[in-house]
Amino acid sequence: MAVLVTGGAGYIGSHTCVELLEKDYEIVVIDNFSNSQPESLKRVSEITGKIFPVIEVDLRNREDVEDIFKQFNIQAVIHFAALKAVGESVTKSLLYYQNNLISLLNILDVMDQYSVQQIVFSSSATVYGDNGRSPLKEETHTGAVNPYGQTKLMAEKILEDLSASNREWKSVILRYFNPVGAHESGKIGEDPGGVPNNLMPYLSQVAVGQRTHLSVFGCDYPTKDGTGVRDYIHIMDLAAGHVKALQFLENNEGCHTFNLGTGKGYSVLEMIHVFQQVTGIPIPYQIVDRRAGDIAECFANPKKAEKHLEWKAVRTLSDMCRDTWRWQSSNPFGYHPQSKMKTKKASGA
Ligand SMILES: NC(=O)c1ccc[n+]([C@@H]2O[C@H](COP(=O)([O-])OP(=O)(O)OC[C@H]3O[C@@H](n4cnc5c(N)ncnc54)[C@H](O)[C@@H]3O)[C@@H](O)[C@H]2O)c1
Known part of the structure; x- marks a missing residue:
């Protein structure tokens, strides 16, 4: 079966x-x-x-x-x-x-x-x-x-x-x-085709030198630091x-x-901060206008899954950043064959 x-x-x-x-x-x-x-x-x-x-x-x-x-x-x-x-x-x-x-x-x-x-x-x-x-x-x-x-x-x-x-x-x-994040072996991870729509793959592509900087969409949301909050x-x-x-x-x-979900919301600036701390790599970023369709804040109440599925998210934001970076730095072009594009030397993984 x-x-x-x-x-x-x-x-x-x-x-x-x-x-x-x-x-x-x-x-x-x-x-x-x-x-x-x-x-x-x-x-x-x-x-x-x-x-x-x-x-x-x-x-x-x-x-x-x-x-x-x-x-x-x-x-x-x-x-x-x-x-x-x-x-x-x-x-x-x-x-x-x-x-x-x-x-x-x-x-x-x-x-x-x-x-x-x-x-x-x-x-x-x-x-x-x-x-x-x-x-x-x-x-x-x-x-x-x-x-x-x-x-x-x-x-x-x-x-x-x-x-x-x-x-x-x-x-x-x-x-x-x-x-x-990615499997802790660094052998599998997220491999978005083209320009990533999501924060974490974009951030790690900046870290590996494929992109010059990260755009932060909006700093005037009613959140802890004005940037969007999500449940990673x-x-x-x-x-x-x-x-x-x-x-x-x-x-x-x-x-x-x-x-x-984890039930915790982290802002874009918090994500950048933790990623930099974990990897030791500075992430250049620029605040730009809000992106159409984005909302200020979105995080879960995961209690129902905890009770009925007997499941709870246990990994931390540092784990997420560390594992993302291990995958990205050992596979700068994802599953695709090596490109000629130069990458920064991987560190911190
Ligand atoms: N990644 C996220 O942020 C996220 C968040 C919420 C929900 N989801 C949902 O989770 C699921 C998996 O997401 P993911 O991030 O792994 O996406 P993904 O694109 O990496 O994986 C989806 C897979 O489905 C395959 N596929 C698509 N259409 C198909 C078809 N007609 N026949 C056979 N295969 C087909 C694709 O080739 C791909 O391998 C999706 O249903 C997605 O909508 C993803």
Whole structure:
């Protein structure tokens, strides 16, 4: 019996594969590599000393998804596969609705056909939009403000309706806050294509010399130092949450939603400060105008996950910075072949 991991070559998927293998789960990974490299999964094998099937499948093709269920004895699914760039979802909304929703509908339909009715779904804190006041609880009113967030809200609704219509269906919806960091080996980590949208990969690319400086979007938010506050969670804590979710599914009917965050908010300036302290590398930054769509503050109330999943984030902000830097400095160009671009000498890892 194996756990099917969709989108397992991606950032969160690859780290979760490590956690699953180390907890002795058998896994099968499918991915279309639209935003990842097969190399990440080779490294998962290097870290764990285990091999597992990796199959190139686009979840939009139902027949290809069904072939996987014919071939393997699947017991549950962790569904990571999705497109996730908020800005791109505004300009390519149809692509986002097609990719994220058709993929979900196909996997659910095939699972139903094969009586595999346990799924862990990757949702996001983005579903809260700018409605609630942090700390955000699961019951806080939702309201996505972009097509990406809408796909997550719609997917959540589909899963809720499915469990309501058939008690055999069990699902866990995980609303991630801001995953950062890397596996402590430094072999796998976040490898964004093009210009990173998120603070941590941008910061580490500045540190490694690929970018000249960091832009801090806005210093006039009503927060502790005027810059945006987010709930950063170490990727390995997040990965551990998926194993807990699988265990929870074994004993609990219905559809359950959990925040996965630390419950602590850190500002952009605090992040820069801790990163500099941990790595010893100065980060040049410039304060610029606010970025459209950003909110002042977003952090979780993670109590529900602590109580029902028996899960808690344990790694610190220093761990997150140290592990990000270990990954970035030993893989300045991610999983891509060495580029000729010069990098600063890595230190502090
Ligand atoms: N990283 C974050 O900050 C964050 C925050 C909240 C939620 N999420 C969600 O978590 C999940 C994983 O995110 P991630 O950061 O690992 O992203 P990622 O892009 O690194 O991984 C997603 C993977 O899915 C694959 N994929 C996409 N569409 C596919 C399709 N049609 N068929 C097969 N494979 C497909 C991609 O190639 C990629 O390997 C996504 O659903 C994302 O929306 C991510």
